[in-house]
Structures are given as structure tokens and as C-alpha cells.
Amino acid sequence: MRVTEEKMAGSKRPPSDKKRQWHHLEAAEVMELLQVSAYDGLSDKEVEQRKEQYGRNIMTPKKQQSAFVRFMLQFHQPLIYILLAATVVTIFLEEYIDAIVIFAVVFINAIIGYVQESKALQAIDALAKSMTPRAQVIRNGVKQNIDAKELVPGDIVLIQSGDKFPADVRLVQQRDMKVDESALTGESVSVEKNAAPVGADTVLGDRFSMGFSSTMVTYGHGKGVVVATGDQTEVGKIQKSIAGAQDLDTPLTIKIKEFSQLLLWVILALSAIVFAIGLLRGQGAGETFMVAVALAVGAIPEGLPVAVTIMLALGVSKMAKRRAIIRKLVAVETLGSTNVICSDKTGTLTENQMTVQRIAAGDRLYTVTGIGYRPEGEIMEGKQQVELASNTALEHCLKAGILCNDSFIKEKDGLCTIEGDPTEGALEVAARKAGFDRKLLEQEQPREDAIPFESEYQYMATLHGGAQPVIYLKGSVEAVLDRCDKALQPDGQLSEVNWATVDEQVAKMASKGLRVLAFAMAGAPAGMAGIGHDDTSSGLIYIGLQGMIDPPRQEAVEAVKLCQQAGIDVKMITGDHAITAAAIAEQVGLNGRRENGRLVSITGKELQEITDEELEGIAENTSVFARVSPDQKLRLVKALQARDKIVAMTGDGVNDAPALKQANIGIAMGITGTDVAKDAADMVLTDDNFSSIEGAVEEGRSVFDNLTKFIVWTLPTNLGEGLVILAAVILGSQLPVQPVQILWINMTTAVLLGLTLAFERKEPGIMDRPPRPSGEAILTRDLIMRTLLVGSLLLIASFSLFLYELEQGTTIAEAQTVATTVFIVLEAFYLLSCRSLVRPLRDIGYFSNMWVFYGIAAMFFFQALFIYTPAMNTLFHSSPLDGMQLLRIFGAGLILVIIVSVEKHLRYGSLVKKEKQR
Structure with a gap:
């Protein structure tokens, strides 16, 4: 059949229209709709027509902001507007030095912000790279090998083991095909494909009649027709989800933004008041404006952006040592606020290595120790290690598993893979855990023939020669047991199959989420050269069951426990089956809604019937979500965020990318993770270990603690500077500090003093407290009161000593230098109190952070240059001071320390005492 030009011209939507449920249609109907023959394929003319209509089989790249635009956006902040305006006006007033200093601060902040800006997403490029570069197709009745980018809907493609699907394909024919779809669906076991249609509402992971772009064929071969290319594939839909996901502000940036907007209006209002008072007093407009500029410059914490960036960068360095690589600086702080972790199952909470855990043979049940592909472990009956000589049925069950087998263990650099x-x-x-050597067994009982696994028969059988020729068979429980009429016992004798016992053993394994395979055998006559289905149709001997699962990481169990202890909910969102997901969730110890003593799990099919409003409550109270599609993962993250949750999402597959980007912090696996997942994430775990997340959360909380300490330390300075200017205007006095002197105070102290708080150690019990509520302000009521107290002390000390110096007949430059130095010295003394916001210095160790003392020494050195060098005197309008002036300044600093220590003891003393008693 051929598609006509009229039909092609009249079709405005590609055949991959979302309304087309290709998995639900018969293969013949799909071929008819796509106007193509399975034997001849498309003609060159038809290919060109469809290529013109649907485009090439590639992802549409997302347009990125230019470097210039990203740099200019660094100035798009409310407080920066004030400084830029101040720069322009000071130039107009010919105060060029002041203008240069003010603009230099703004420019340095912009450069630092631009350097740490790493939000250019590469996920779409990675998605494009994940597509197969070549594809085998039938066109014009001839097999051709083409660039996969040239595929169009309707192309007939040929797929075999080891190939990746080059587009979304509706299977027309297949032979024993199994496909690894873990990167797309999260399912740990290869999926058996079938050309038969499935239900219209079948979730992605159960669409057995489909092959999806970028998934790998692990076994068998087949033929299919392309139904979707490029952006229309399931991977393409994920791309759109990534592009549509919001880049969310972090809790810290939200709080700083709110604080900046509030401060902006306060500064503008106070500056207007100061300007009005100056004019009413008859002062010149230029002079009055410079006073208003001084107030604005003093109230703006210029050093805050720089300090926050550097402290976050130090947090990145600490986390790297704990095997967590941060791609975006703000992710460091977000970890400290996280109260929900949505974790993928396969490869994140689990090993991503199928492991046999239970064996039933001869009416006995055995436990297999060890996890993963390393053949380290034992077969136990109760607490005793089993001797194979004591159970012939177990021996044959294990031999059947290793001989009726087409896979191999590979070991390289100490790592075992399959x-x-x-x-x-x-x-x-x-x-191998039981001591079998595959090479030796294959020499003793070489394979003569095999019946490969077929979906129709649900089993695989092999014929082995040697001294005692034998047929081994493995497959689904139903397919194998239907062919058995006897059972092998431990002593080697045959008996009737105890169906009740077998059913009980199967049910017990399945209830734990194990995938169960049954095994059988039959004697073969000497010289038998081949086998067929007739040879295995009946009369077989049942020899046992093996139950396997992708087991949880042992470290993940402890990490989940610690996270839940810290008030963080852990939820599993996976594409795997519900029973398997629930079993793993129980093993790792997830909390959540329970019914009849079992964790409640919600499937993707059930999610389709749930409204967004209903989903919010369900998402908050349920801990296991299974058979979930990429869109549903994204929807779950959004539902949790709608409940004001700070969500961390872990994952490693293509299917995780949209949710990773939408989450407040996306965490990808470094070893098994796809490029798509890594590029969409904020953080990458270099060891793929869920337990590293717990360590990263701990570091994140510590970073936020230290940021809070910095803010509590720096704000009183800005408050004090603003109050000093306001007091001078109200009292009609000269300014105790000039704008450039204020900038000197703010920038030098932020870097030399404030940043030393980044090296403070984690305080005791940091993981015993719950996450901070998302709506909680950085500064609590108690900390605001302390800020007002210290700001007032700075006002009193600086203004009173400034007036005292003027009364003593000193120059205005000398008096302003005294007032400036008061701020420097009192900030240094206050820094010691801020090393802990609630505990006395002796509790955290006087010398546990030597950087504080190095910073104070450096600050005093630079302040000495400010006071005593002619160049600094010219640049900052400062003047040398004598010993008595310095003694009075240091005396004021000592008084501040005493007052703050008393306030801290009165406010928090009882709390600290209770913590020590616990």
C-alpha cells in the first residue's frame, strides 16, 4: 500500500498523535493507518514527503540565553538598583572616588554571580545523544542501513539483540525479544515483548507491543514499524517535560529576595525622610543627597551576596569529600531545608543487580546470603550452611540454573557485571555460591541443543550430553509445573509433586516481591542430538524454585533510618511492579500509610484516576508509588510542592529527568546515571549510594546554620550604620561615617571576618532536629531582638565617641575614622559571640575554629593601613589615631561582648542545659 500525495498534504498532525494508542491496535491496523507494507517498506518518494512533513528524527534543541544576557541579569536585583542609582548621582555631583568605589562593589558582585551561574541546561543535548546513530530499515523492498536521524513514521525497522530502538516502534513480528527499559521506566528486569495489542489504558512499562527510543534489546530479534520520531517519542515527551519544569528558587534565595524587597522600601523611605529633613534645615540639595546616599549605602548589606556565594562554594567543597558533587551552588543550602526525598528504586535504593535470595528444593526452603553479582555468599537452611551432597534436588536445581543459561558473569577491575x-x-x-564451576560443568555435560525462551511457551530448555545425558528446563511456575508429574527429593528418590507445598512456597516468595522461576529435568537417551517442544511437553521431574529480587543497599537502610529520624519523609517512586516496590520499601524501612499492617502502594494506573487536588493529600501520606510514568513522577513532585514541601528527587534514568529538574533539588547517580539525569540534576552522587544523601543533608544543614550566623552577625552593622546617619540628620550633626567609609566597613568585614564562620563545625544534634518549615524566616523573633540590641549598641558607641572626639577638638576626618574603627572593632568582638547563636563559647571550644582568629588579625592589619597610610587616608578620607582613642574603642568592644553574652544566657541558657542533660 502507498500513501498518496493528497493524503499526506491533508494530514496536519503526525501519525504519532497522542490520541493514537498504537499499543492497543492490531499490527495490521497500524500498518494500514501508516499506509505501509511490512515487506516493501516506504519508497524514497514517500520518505521525502514524510521527512518534509514530520522533520528529522532528532530532538528540538532549546534556545539558551546568551552569556551577555546572563551577565546583565546579575544586576537585576532591587538592592543593586539603589547602588547603581547612587553611582550615577555621585558622578553627577563630581564625587568620582565615591562613585568608583560604589560601582566596583556592584561589578564584583555581578562577576561572582555570573561565574557561579551554571544553569545552562544540557539535558536536551544529552537526550539527542542517547538516540541510536544507525538503523536497519526496509525501503523499496530492500534492507538498508541508514542514519537513524533519517527515520520517518511508517519506516519498517529490523531490531536484534544488542541494538537500541532508534525511535518509538510498534512491533509487527518478534522472536523471544527482551528489552531493558530501566532507563525509561525504572523496571529492573528486562521486559518480554509481544506483537499482540494490549489495553488502551496500559501504563508505559506494560506496553509489551511497543519498543521505545533509546531502550536496549537484550535478547531476541524482531521487526516493527516506526510510529513516532524525534520530539513525538516517549523520550521526546520527557524532553518537553524537562523544558516545561520550573527552575525553582531555593528557600534561601526566596528568603533573601523577600528580605531585599522589604529592605528596599525601608531604605527608600528612610532616604526620602533624610532628604526631606535636610532640605527643611536649609541644606543644599547636593549635600543632602549625599547624606541620603550614605544612609542607603549603609543600610545595604553589600557583602552579603559575595559572602553567601563563597560560603556556598565552601559547602560544595565539603560535600565533594562526602561523594556528593554539587552542580548548582544554591543546592547546598536547599539540602538543609529538604523535608521530602522522592527516591527511585532501581540502582538508588537497590543494588540494580538481581540476586537469588530463596531456593525451594525437595520440599525444603533455603536462604541465599550475599547480594549483587559477586559470587560471595552461602546457601543456608536455618542457621546451617547446606552441603549439596545432602540434597540431590537442590544440586540439580542449581545445576539447571547455571547450565540452562545464556548469560555470563564478567569480572574486570574487581567489578562483576552480567x-x-x-x-x-x-x-x-x-x-557459584554453592561451589559450582561453570566451565567444569560444561565440560562434563556439554550442551548439545537448546529450545530458546519464547513468550508463547514461557520456558527455556537445554540438552546436555556426558556420562548421564539430561534435559534441564526453566521458566514460569505455571509453564514448568504443567509439564511435571514427579518431584525429586533430597535423597534422590522420586515422589508425587506436593502441589500444596509448591503453591505455598511460591506464594511466600511472591509476597516478598521475589520473581520466581521453576526448574525441571528429564533423563535423555544416549546419543540424542536435539530436542523439541514434544520432548518437554510432559513427564518431567520437578526439581525446585528460585526466587530473586534486586535487593536494597544495606547502606540505604541505615540512611533512610537517619533521614526519617531527622524529620525527612522518604518516598519511593518507581516504574517497577507494585509488589516488588512494596517489598523493597518494607526492607529499607520506609514509613507511610498502612492497611492491614502493610505499606499502601499506589500504581500509575490508579494515579490516572486521581485529581490534582486529591493527589496532594495522597502524595503526602503515601510512601510507595509503582508503575509510574515520567509525567506522573513530575506530577507527584508538583503535588508535594503544592503542600509547601521542599522536595529532593533522586534518580538515574531518562525517565527521572523531568522530576529531577522540577524538584527543589535533583540528585542523580554518577555511576549508573544517564547523561540526561545528570544534566537535569543539581547534585550528582559519585558512588551512587543513597547513604551519601544523608551526609549531604547534614552538610547542607551545617551550611545553612553558618549562613544564618553570618546574617545575624552582619545585619546589626547595616542597622547601626543606618541609625548613625539618621541620628546625625535628626540632630543636625555632621555625618559620623561617609559613604565610602561605610563601603569599606561592609566589604572588608564581610570577607575577612564574616566568612570565617563558614568553617564552624557542625553543632551537636544537627540531625536530631526536624527540617526548617518552608515558611520560616531566616531570623526568628529572638534573633531579630538580638539584631536590634547589637545595632543599637553600635549606634551608641560610634556616635558617642564621634561626638566626644569633636568636643576634644579633633578634625572631622579623625572623628570619622574613630567612628569607622568602632564598627570594625565591635564587629570583630561580636563575631566571637556569633560562632554559636545559642551556646556559650566554651561549649563549642574556644579554639575549635582558628580561622576566626586569623580573620580578626587580618582585619586589624588592614584597618591599620586604613588609619595610618597616606594613600588610604586620601581614598577613604581617614586620619591617624593615637593610643587613647584606640583604647576607648576596644573598651566599647569589651562592653558589647559582655552584654551579648548575658542576653544569650538569659534567652537560651535553660534550653542549652536541657540539651546537655539529654
Whole structure:
């Protein structure tokens, strides 16, 4: 059949229209709708027509902001507007030195902000790279090998083991095909494909009649017709989800933004008041404006952006040592606020290595120790290690698993991997734990023939020669048991199959989320050269069951416990089956809604029926979500955020990328993670270990603690500077500090003093307290009161000593230098009190952070240059001071320390005492 030009011209939407449910249609109907023959494929003319209509099989790249635009956006902040305006006006007033200093501060902040700006998303490029570069197709009745970018809907493609699907394909024919879809769906076991249609509402992971772009064929081969290319594929839809996900502000940036907007209006109002008072007093407009500028400059914490950036960068360095690489600086602080972690299952909470954990043979149940693909572990009956000589049925069950097997264990650099199907790999590992050597077995019982696994029959069988020729068979429980009429016992004798016991063993394994395979055998006549389905249709001997699962990481169990202890909810969102997901959730110890003593799990099919409003409550109270599609993962993250949750999302597959980007912090796996996941994430774990998240959260909380200490330390300075200017205007006095002197105070102290707080150690009990509420301000009522107290002390000390110097007949430059130095010295003394906001200095150790003392020494050195060098005297209008002036300044600093220590003891003393008693 051929598609006509009229039909092509009249079709405005591609055949991959979302309304088309290709998985639900018969293969013949799909071929008819796409106007193509499975034997001839498309003609060159048809290919060109469709390529013109639908475009190439590539992802649409997202347009990024230019470097210039990103740099200019660094000036798009309310407080920066004030400084820029002040720069322009000071130039107009010919105060060029002041203008240069003010603008230099703004420009330095912009450069630092631009350097740490790493939000250019590369996820779409990574998605494009994930597509297969070549594809085998049938066109004009001839097989061709083409660039996969040239595929169009309707192309007939041929797929075999080891290939990636080059586009979304509706299977027309297949032979024993298994596909690894873990990167797309999160399911740990390869999916068996079938050309038969499935239900219209079937979730992505159960659409067995489809092959999806970028998924890998691990077994078998087949033929299919392309139904979606480029942006229309399931991977393309994920791209759109990534592009549509919001870049959310972090809790810290939100709080700083709110604080900046409030401060902006306060500064403008106070500056207007100061300007009005000056004019009423008859002062010149230029002079009055410079006073208003001094107030604005003093009230703006210019050093805050620089300090926050550097402190976050130090947090990045600390986290790197704990195997967590931060891609975006603000993610450091977000970790400290996280109260929900949405974790993928496969490869994140689990090993991503199928492991046999239970074996049933000869009416006995055995436990297999050890996890993963390393053949380290034992087969136990109760607490006793099993001897194979004591159970012939167990021996044959294990031999069947290793001989009726097409996969192999590969070991390189101490790492064991599976070549082939992970399920078969797990069977070989189990046999090797019992002491079997595959090469030796294959020499003793070489394979003569095999019946490969077929979906129609649900089993695989192999014929082995040697001294005692034998047929081994493995497959689904139903397919194998239907062919058995006897059972092998531990002593080697045959008996009737105890169906009740087998059913009980299967149910017990399945209830734990294990995937169960059954095994059988039959004697073969000497010289038998081949086998067929007739040879295995009946009369087989049942030899046992093996139950396997992708087990949880042991470290993840402890990490989940610590996270929940710290008030962080851990939720599993996976594409795997509900029973398996619930079993793993129980093993790792997830909390959540329970019914009849079991964790409640919600499936993707159930999510389709739930409204967004209903989902908010369900998402908050449920801990396990299974068979979830990429869009549903994204929807769950948004539902939690609608409840004011700070959400961290972990994952490693393509299917995780949209949710990783939408989450407040996306966490990708560094080893097993796809490029798409890494590029969409804010943080990458270099060891793929969930337990590293707990360490990162701990560091994140510590970073926020130290940021809070910095803010509590720096704000009183800005308050004091603003109050000094306001007091001078109200009293009709000269300014105690000039604008450039205020900038000197703010910038030098922020870097030399404030940043030393970044090196403070984690305070005791940091993981015993709950996460901070998302709506909680950085400064609590108590800390605001302390800010007002210290700001007032700075006002009193600086203004009173300034007036005292003028009364003594000193020059205005000398008096202003005294007032400036008062701020420097009192900030240094106050820094010691801010090392802990609630505890006395002796509790955290006087010398536990030597950087504080190095910073104070450096600050005093630069302040000496400010006071005594002619160049600084010219630049900052300062003047040398004598010993008595310095003694009075240091005396004021000592008084401040005493007052703050008393306030801290009165406000927090009882709380600290209770913590010590606990």
C-alpha cells in the first residue's frame, strides 16, 4: 500500500498523535493507518514527503540565553538598583572616588554571580545523544542501513539483540525479544515483548507491543514499524517535560529576595525622610543627597551576596569529600531545608543487580546470603550452611540454573557485571555460591541443543550430553509445573509433586516481591542430538524454585533510618511492579500509610484516576508509588510542592529527568546515571549510594546554620550604620561615617571576618532536629531582638565617641575614622559571640575554629593601613589615631561582648542545659 500525495498534504498532525494508542491496535491496523507494507517498506518518494512533513528524527534543541544576557541579569536585583542609582548621582555631583568605589562593589558582585551561574541546561543535548546513530530499515523492498536521524513514521525497522530502538516502534513480528527499559521506566528486569495489542489504558512499562527510543534489546530479534520520531517519542515527551519544569528558587534565595524587597522600601523611605529633613534645615540639595546616599549605602548589606556565594562554594567543597558533587551552588543550602526525598528504586535504593535470595528444593526452603553479582555468599537452611551432597534436588536445581543459561558473569577491575539477561546472571551467581564451576560443568555435560525462551511457551530448555545425558528446563511456575508429574527429593528418590507445598512456597516468595522461576529435568537417551517442544511437553521431574529480587543497599537502610529520624519523609517512586516496590520499601524501612499492617502502594494506573487536588493529600501520606510514568513522577513532585514541601528527587534514568529538574533539588547517580539525569540534576552522587544523601543533608544543614550566623552577625552593622546617619540628620550633626567609609566597613568585614564562620563545625544534634518549615524566616523573633540590641549598641558607641572626639577638638576626618574603627572593632568582638547563636563559647571550644582568629588579625592589619597610610587616608578620607582613642574603642568592644553574652544566657541558657542533660 502507498500513501498518496493528497493524503499526506491533508494530514496536519503526525501519525504519532497522542490520541493514537498504537499499543492497543492490531499490527495490521497500524500498518494500514501508516499506509505501509511490512515487506516493501516506504519508497524514497514517500520518505521525502514524510521527512518534509514530520522533520528529522532528532530532538528540538532549546534556545539558551546568551552569556551577555546572563551577565546583565546579575544586576537585576532591587538592592543593586539603589547602588547603581547612587553611582550615577555621585558622578553627577563630581564625587568620582565615591562613585568608583560604589560601582566596583556592584561589578564584583555581578562577576561572582555570573561565574557561579551554571544553569545552562544540557539535558536536551544529552537526550539527542542517547538516540541510536544507525538503523536497519526496509525501503523499496530492500534492507538498508541508514542514519537513524533519517527515520520517518511508517519506516519498517529490523531490531536484534544488542541494538537500541532508534525511535518509538510498534512491533509487527518478534522472536523471544527482551528489552531493558530501566532507563525509561525504572523496571529492573528486562521486559518480554509481544506483537499482540494490549489495553488502551496500559501504563508505559506494560506496553509489551511497543519498543521505545533509546531502550536496549537484550535478547531476541524482531521487526516493527516506526510510529513516532524525534520530539513525538516517549523520550521526546520527557524532553518537553524537562523544558516545561520550573527552575525553582531555593528557600534561601526566596528568603533573601523577600528580605531585599522589604529592605528596599525601608531604605527608600528612610532616604526620602533624610532628604526631606535636610532640605527643611536649609541644606543644599547636593549635600543632602549625599547624606541620603550614605544612609542607603549603609543600610545595604553589600557583602552579603559575595559572602553567601563563597560560603556556598565552601559547602560544595565539603560535600565533594562526602561523594556528593554539587552542580548548582544554591543546592547546598536547599539540602538543609529538604523535608521530602522522592527516591527511585532501581540502582538508588537497590543494588540494580538481581540476586537469588530463596531456593525451594525437595520440599525444603533455603536462604541465599550475599547480594549483587559477586559470587560471595552461602546457601543456608536455618542457621546451617547446606552441603549439596545432602540434597540431590537442590544440586540439580542449581545445576539447571547455571547450565540452562545464556548469560555470563564478567569480572574486570574487581567489578562483576552480567553479559546478557540479569535474571539468568543471578542464577549463575547462586550456583557459584554453592561451589559450582561453570566451565567444569560444561565440560562434563556439554550442551548439545537448546529450545530458546519464547513468550508463547514461557520456558527455556537445554540438552546436555556426558556420562548421564539430561534435559534441564526453566521458566514460569505455571509453564514448568504443567509439564511435571514427579518431584525429586533430597535423597534422590522420586515422589508425587506436593502441589500444596509448591503453591505455598511460591506464594511466600511472591509476597516478598521475589520473581520466581521453576526448574525441571528429564533423563535423555544416549546419543540424542536435539530436542523439541514434544520432548518437554510432559513427564518431567520437578526439581525446585528460585526466587530473586534486586535487593536494597544495606547502606540505604541505615540512611533512610537517619533521614526519617531527622524529620525527612522518604518516598519511593518507581516504574517497577507494585509488589516488588512494596517489598523493597518494607526492607529499607520506609514509613507511610498502612492497611492491614502493610505499606499502601499506589500504581500509575490508579494515579490516572486521581485529581490534582486529591493527589496532594495522597502524595503526602503515601510512601510507595509503582508503575509510574515520567509525567506522573513530575506530577507527584508538583503535588508535594503544592503542600509547601521542599522536595529532593533522586534518580538515574531518562525517565527521572523531568522530576529531577522540577524538584527543589535533583540528585542523580554518577555511576549508573544517564547523561540526561545528570544534566537535569543539581547534585550528582559519585558512588551512587543513597547513604551519601544523608551526609549531604547534614552538610547542607551545617551550611545553612553558618549562613544564618553570618546574617545575624552582619545585619546589626547595616542597622547601626543606618541609625548613625539618621541620628546625625535628626540632630543636625555632621555625618559620623561617609559613604565610602561605610563601603569599606561592609566589604572588608564581610570577607575577612564574616566568612570565617563558614568553617564552624557542625553543632551537636544537627540531625536530631526536624527540617526548617518552608515558611520560616531566616531570623526568628529572638534573633531579630538580638539584631536590634547589637545595632543599637553600635549606634551608641560610634556616635558617642564621634561626638566626644569633636568636643576634644579633633578634625572631622579623625572623628570619622574613630567612628569607622568602632564598627570594625565591635564587629570583630561580636563575631566571637556569633560562632554559636545559642551556646556559650566554651561549649563549642574556644579554639575549635582558628580561622576566626586569623580573620580578626587580618582585619586589624588592614584597618591599620586604613588609619595610618597616606594613600588610604586620601581614598577613604581617614586620619591617624593615637593610643587613647584606640583604647576607648576596644573598651566599647569589651562592653558589647559582655552584654551579648548575658542576653544569650538569659534567652537560651535553660534550653542549652536541657540539651546537655539529654
